[in-house]
Amino acid sequence: MTPASSQHGVQPSAGVTFAAELAFEDIRHDYQGQFTLDGVSLQAAPGEVLCLLGPSGSGKTTLLRLAAGLEVPREGRILLNGREVSGPGAFIPPERRGVGLMFQDFALFPHMTVFENVRFGLNALSESESKKEAMVALERVGLTNYADQYPHALSGGEQQRVALARALSPRPSVLLMDEPFSGLDSRLRDTVRDETLAILRETRATALMVTHDAEEAMRMADRIALLKDGRLIQVGSAEDLYYRPVDLFTAAFFSELNVFEGHVREGRVETPLGTFSAKDAADGGRLSVAIRLSSVEVKERDGDIPARIVFRRFLGVVEQLGLAVPGTEQVVQARLKAGQLPTGLREVMLCVNDHDIMMFESG
The missing domain is CATH 2.40.50.140 (Nucleic acid-binding proteins)
Structure with missing residues (x-):
């Protein structure tokens, strides 16, 4: 994926990225005629952690895949800093969007060391620069001592941090996270969530995170977007959705x-x-x-x-x-x-x- 720094022509200081605004405008999408998203309009401000919350089948992951460029919306536009990256007028492929992806199963390459996994997305840089950036990313998540280890030798929490380092190493302007903590032991989850949030604040990347867990969304998000059956039900802070729900569905979700x-x-x-x-x-x-x-x-x-x-x-x-x-x-x-x-x-x-x-x- 293209480092955010190359998009702006300026090399940021170590560990800092240029956050982007991510906007969805009247997104409609379907599979075999069945709408999975129906008129969704939503914005994530630069540096904001926005959680997509809802039950299975609500359209959360589909919206994330559209933002990543893994799918193309049937209708509507997706913009990064006002630039159309998907819609009637343009389609920018995933590797040119300056976004990072983090999946629930971590998706680490088992035959690569931790260092090699983190360096994998840095092929746009020179060899010396990519090595330096990979070590900066590992230092950020506290895993420099594990650089030569293979993923199978790490705990679930450590693998999650490697996945986070790999997603952040190209300095993405937007980080897309698909239920990143669902595979963790419940005893680890709170600690790893807190560590991840601290790293997101440090790097200042815009983050869009999918979850079905209301408590997790409240712990992580600046704002929460609640979806049901492909429609946006309510957007706001945790306090907004908890104390001022717009309907019984929202109240019962929290x-x-x-x-x-x-x-x-x-x-x-x-x-x-x-x-x-x-x-x-x-x-x-x-x-x-x-x-x-x-x-x-x-x-x-x-x-x-x-x-x-x-x-x-x-x-x-x-x-x-x-x-x-x-x-x-x-x-x-x-x-x-x-x-x-x-x-x-x-x-x-x-x-x-x-x-x-x-x-x-x-x-």
């Missing part, structure tokens, strides 16, 4: 919820967990009322609603409870700090933090 259906009567809606204000909804309208598990407070006494514990699961720091309450066959769920309730307790009282109630129009 929180475990108790959801009840109810009709608005005189500005209020009744649920088995209480009656709540719905002053902005039309009288008689049907609403989905969503209550986060953490908003259901469970007490031995002095609550608003009697309940019976039907299951209790210890999860370490917290416990998850299933509760039977009057007026519904639905099991209400709650999360609370472990050890807060006595062992063997069955009959409890509930109350709800009504500042954390979300309401959406029912279909």
